[in-house]
Amino acid sequence: MHGAGSKKDWVLTPTAFDQLLSWLDQGNASGGEKYLEMRRRLVAYFSRKNCPTPDDLADETLNRLARRLEEEGAIDTIEPGHYCYVVARFVLLEFFRKTKSQSLEDLTLLARADTLDRASSESIEREEQERRWQCFQQCMANISSESRELIISYYYGDQGAKIKNRRLLAAKLGITINALSIRAWRIRNKLEACVKRCVGQSEMFS
């Protein structure tokens, strides 16, 4: 059964979105965590390929998956992760064709020139730095004190001191270094997303 209308007309509905979440969960309800994690991986994938809009391409990938699920009813022949990868590759290749890039190397060979008119770009950067710092502080204040202490302890210090701190911290929490690393990474991930949203909102109103 195929959906009415062309591919371009298709819109992600709440029902289709729920179907996508269930499919990604594979029977273990995660409250949307699997979706968020898959989206993060897709964004990182497109970012590694030097695509200028990795978020858009990740959303495009997930939209196509949702549309396919709605059309087919179910996708049982392939695991969600693998199917996401296959669709992501198609989206990437289409992106390259659209931008008429000859190869990945073309995207990466960008000569950044020294412009004479640095004044305007430097002042924009200063504004952005200030905005970013304010957002960072705001986002830090919004997480729990335990998370804040953990991440400060985890990332404080240079190479040698950092490793020692992490061992002590893991011992104190009664977890392995690996588990500590994952915990710190999740907190950092949330903070990065918070800062990105905050910076985006403050840019909109500046």
Add this chain to the structure above:
Amino acid sequence: MREETYNNETLRQYLLGSLPAEKVELFDELSITDDEFANSLAAAENDLVDSYVRGELTGSALANFRSSYLITADKRERVCFAQSLRDFCERSAAAEVDNSLAQSATVTSGEPDKFSPGNIFSRLRLMQWGIAAAMVVLLAVAWLAYYNLRIGRQNSDGRVDTEAKKETNADKGSEVAAVKEQVATTQGERERLEQEANKQKQELTKVEQTPKNRKPTPSGQGVIAALVLSPQVRGIGQFPTFSLPAKAEVVVVQLQLEPSDYSTYSVELLKESSQVLWRSNKIKASGRTLKITFPARLLAPEVFVLQVYGVAPGKSEALGAYPFKVVE
């Protein structure tokens, strides 16, 4: 996924684009399909960015990072975030120490948590303060001892040398007078120099404002006279052309923008084959004009396109294309 297939080094190579092609495809797939690999990769990327921010990358690793990683806006944002995190951690640690010092007089019973981050930092800092305080006390004691010894010697002579004191005071008085005179002279000299500098500044301003006195840019050096481009109109095959002087170093272009909702833009210089040669930083327009500058060495006698993008958080929209042709 078995960890023998990858390690921190290979993950770093993958992130910096220096892994062999056959492994890249495998890692691409694992980064989406394998939980353990995806977590390890994310942690490796954070470690790499943190190393860069702390100045721990050197040599080819640093060069590689700059040329391969800092290419897109979202990766540069990750670096900025890592810098903020580093700064916040350092400031928090310092604040924690100050709090600990303030609370040190009211230590309550109960075993302190030796391994809490605050106590680790505060103990180290307390040691440092303690050593510094001990040194100050030692110096003070040494000075007092010396002073006492000196006074003792003076008193053992049995008399106070008032004449010597008077002479000393007189010397001091003339010394002060001499210093005052020197200060006055220096001040006068400074005022004179300031007046001279202001005069020269005014003269320079006059010279700059006089059109006749403006030195013409030597032909073929420095900036090419501004090239003004308008958006491409469909159906017109002819492009604006200009001749590139042989010794030109920089090209300045003014682009007339079409109305849009964007306040921030970026521009790409492309060959006719769509190969991107150069990309600008984010720039703001002046009214409906956008000014860009790029090295003249990127140009050759052929057709190029300047593609303008409107930039907003999380998106970039192609707005107008400005083709032009360079002739010999």
